[in-house]
Amino acid sequence: GQNIDQPTEMTATEGAIVQINCTYQTSGFNGLFWYQQHAGEAPTFLSYNVLDGLEEKGRFSSFLSRSKGYSYLLLKELQMKDSASYLCAVWSRNGQNFVFGPGTRLSVLP
């Protein structure tokens, strides 16, 4: 089967660092994606990992371990505008489509 797991909700303080974890079990793997979705808006692409290791892009970083079926999204210097849902998705070549996790709703408090 195919399954992606993420925490449902997280809360953090403005200026802090938060790590959102994602574990996956999929038939086939061709990359892991993180998307950000503000309430009432479309998801937008944040990051992509296909090899093990850390990808850094400004305040956001994403890590992948294929052997462990594990990824995390790291958000530094949190801002109020980072309050959103963060979606983990795996591109599964065997299934020829993306499998999405349930999303993690992050609330950034002042």
Next chain:
Amino acid sequence: DVKVTQSSRYLVKRTGEKVFLECVQDMDHENMFWYRQDPGLGLRLIYFSYDVKMKEKGDIPEGYSVSREKKERFSLILESASTNQTSMYLCASSLEGATNEKLFFGSGTQLSVL
């Protein structure tokens, strides 16, 4: 930037009605997808298409059909709407053959079936 446009932001229909959700993308993408998004369940794939007149079932195709007569347009059809089809519907497109085939999403259609 890629633009994916969904024809309606909000839609209210009655049980048994035939419903058309339209999606148009302007970047000549080969791949187009229809998802529904429900709280706690994430995005679930209904149908996708990799080429004109081509369609493939996703994870939850029951009660839905699709049409792709032109490359830029992908339509989702609810043949006879039911209350359990009340949901947010998201259309997406991606470029075939890209090293990271990220999805570009439309703004979504919130469908309520009464």
